[in-house]
Amino acid sequence: MPSRAFRYRGSENERTNGVGVEDGARLMERVRARDVDAFEQLYDGYHRLVFGIALRIASDAALAEDVTQSIFLKLWSAPEAFREGNFAAWLSRVTRNRTLDAVRSRANRATGEIPVDLPAEASTDATVFARIDAQRVRGALSVLNDEQRTPIEMGFFAGITHEEIAQRTGIPLGTIKTRIRTGLRRMREALTEAVSR
Amino acid sequence: MSESTDREALLDLVAAYALGVLPSSEQGFVSALILTDPDARREYDELRATANLVGLSAEEPVDSARAARMKERLMAAVRSDASPRPTSASATRTSAMWGTTLAAAAAVVFALVSVIQNFGLRSDLHESQTRVATLQTRIDADRRTVERDRRMLTDLTASDAKRYTVAYGTVVTRGEHVYLALGSLPPLPPGKVYQAWTLARGAKAVAPSVTFTPSQNGLTLVPIPDDAGNVAAVAVSVEPQGGSRQPTTKPAFVQPLS
Numbered sequence: 283m284p285s286r287a288f289r290y291r292g293s294e295n296e297r298t299n300g301v302g303v304e305d306g307a308r309l310m311e312r313v314r315a316r317d318v319d320a321f322e323q324l325y326d327g328y329h330r331l332v333f334g335i336a337l338r339i340a341s342d343a344a345l346a347e348d349v350t351q352s353i354f355l356k357l358w359s360a361p362e363a364f365r366e367g368n369f370a371a372w373l374s375r376v377t378r379n380r381t382l383d384a385v386r387s388r389a390n391r392a393t394g395e396i397p398v399d400l401p402a403e404a405s406t407d408a409t410v411f412a413r414i415d416a417q418r419v420r421g422a423l424s425v426l427n428d429e430q431r432t433p434i435e436m437g438f439f440a441g442i443t444h445e446e447i448a449q450r451t452g453i454p455l456g457t458i459k460t461r462i463r464t465g466l467r468r469m470r471e472a473l474t475e476a477v478s479r
Numbered sequence: 480m481s482e483s484t485d486r487e488a489l490l491d492l493v494a495a496y497a498l499g500v501l502p503s504s505e506q507g508f509v510s511a512l513i514l515t516d517p518d519a520r521r522e523y524d525e526l527r528a529t530a531n532l533v534g535l536s537a538e539e540p541v542d543s544a545r546a547a548r549m550k551e552r553l554m555a556a557v558r559s560d561a562s563p564r565p566t567s568a569s570a571t572r573t574s575a576m577w578g579t580t581l582a583a584a585a586a587v588v589f590a591l592v593s594v595i596q597n598f599g600l601r602s603d604l605h606e607s608q609t610r611v612a613t614l615q616t617r618i619d620a621d622r623r624t625v626e627r628d629r630r631m632l633t634d635l636t637a638s639d640a641k642r643y644t645v646a647y648g649t650v651v652t653r654g655e656h657v658y659l660a661l662g663s664l665p666p667l668p669p670g671k672v673y674q675a676w677t678l679a680r681g682a683k684a685v686a687p688s689v690t691f692t693p694s695q696n697g698l699t700l701v702p703i704p705d706d707a708g709n710v711a712a713v714a715v716s717v718e719p720q721g722g723s724r725q726p727t728t729k730p731a732f733v734q735p736l737s
Contacts, residue, residue, distance in 0.1 A: 318554075321554075322554060325550055325553060326550075329550070330539060330540060331537075333539075333541045334537040335534045335537045337539070338537040347549060351549060355556060358553075358560070359560075368528065368531070368532075370532075371531035371534075371535070372531065374533070374534030374535055375534065377534065416536060419532050423533070423536055434498065434533060435533065437495075437498045438498060439533075439537070442500065443501065444500045444501065445502060447500065456491075459492065459494070459495055460491055462491070462495055463493075466497065466529050466530055469529050469532075469533075470526070470528075470529040
């Protein structure tokens with residue numbers, strides 16, 4: 283079952299403190315049934331992720347806080363926006379998009395819709411990244427060389443196009459495109475290797 | 480540039496799309512490619528899942544005061560939304576009294592209205608039957624549309640479909656069906672439409688096919704009503720509203736089908 287296979291284990295800090303994060307996808311099922319306790323667990327398990335991404339993108343703690351609030355409120359009011367798969371990965375993308383919107387407008391649109399991504403094939407979720415967490419992702423990113431990591435991080439956290447990445451780094455566009463792809467491939471291999479250990 | 484280099488360049492674009500760094504002007508083309516090309520779809524699925532995880536690296540502890548403040552506000556909002564509205568005892572009694580009175584009044588009104596309405600029942604019934612028939616027709620039409628769209632998606636993503644890369648997208652054939660999956664079509668001048676053309680096997684001139692306008696979301700899917708087995712080539716050109724009998728502008732592409 284993809285949602286089980288794609289479990290987010292929470293940060294090292296959460297685990298060592300025994301806070302334990304129930305599978306995000308399963309918690310969302312309970313949130314759909316208006317389960318307040320499940321929502322609270324969801325917040326406890328994922329607010330560091332949401333706030334961390336928002337802060338990294340916005341470099342503004344107040345804005346990151348607003349974004350975090352608005353995202354969690356939206357999870358409560360429109361839980362159907364998440365369908366299946368890796369909840370942490372989905373939340374990560376949602377947070378990125380919402381924060382970029384907020385940064386661009388400098389006005390957090392709390393009532394905006396959660397963007398729905400083209401869903402990935404469930405079979406992919408089921409076979410890869412069964413046990414993934416922030417530490418493993420950092421480890422996978424550290425495997426990349428700077429040339430590969432920089433355009434990927436710029437693309438994700440700065441929300442700019444590959445052309446803008448090429449302009450800012452002074453590297454030809456074709457090279458940037460290739461580095462993004464090879465970097466993502468290498469990161470995927472590193473994650474696959476990490477979760478199979 | 481060799482075919483394999485072209486292919487790699489296309490997959491580089493898919494990776495950029497998966498990371499979310501592709502300019503909107505190129506997104507339509509790449510989304511059409513993903514929809515119609517199994518290799519591109521696989522690449523997208525794998526890299527999208529990986530790209531989404533990049534955000535996890537930013538997770539970091541939140542200072543306890545801030546975390547508590549956010550949680551308090553959130554939980555207050557959620558609890559008030561989740562719990563039923565409180566009702567005081569006196570309010571309950573009052574509403575119960577009013578409830579009895581209102582129920583009695585409602586019964587009288589209902590009786591009066593029933594008498595009056597009986598006269599109009601037959602015409603209402605006829606009107607309702609007409610409305611139901613209209614709705615049924617609409618439901619049938621919607622069902623046919625859903626079935627057509629489902630069949631189209633099955634054909635477009637099938638591994639045994641034949642795909643021909645053309646300007647702005649792909650021509651796909653499967654069984655007897657022919658589709659155009661086009662992205663990033665240039666906007667049309669006022670009063671103009673795109674028109675598809677088909678060349679029947681053995682024919683010397685193209686025949687007019689469907690007209691269409693680019694979809695708002697950047698991906699335009701056009702089923703061609705001809706039997707793929709009889710079509711030797713397809714083309715698309717810009718034509719006046721309503722279409723033409725023969726192409727009046729240079730085609731955006733002409734694609735022979737094997």
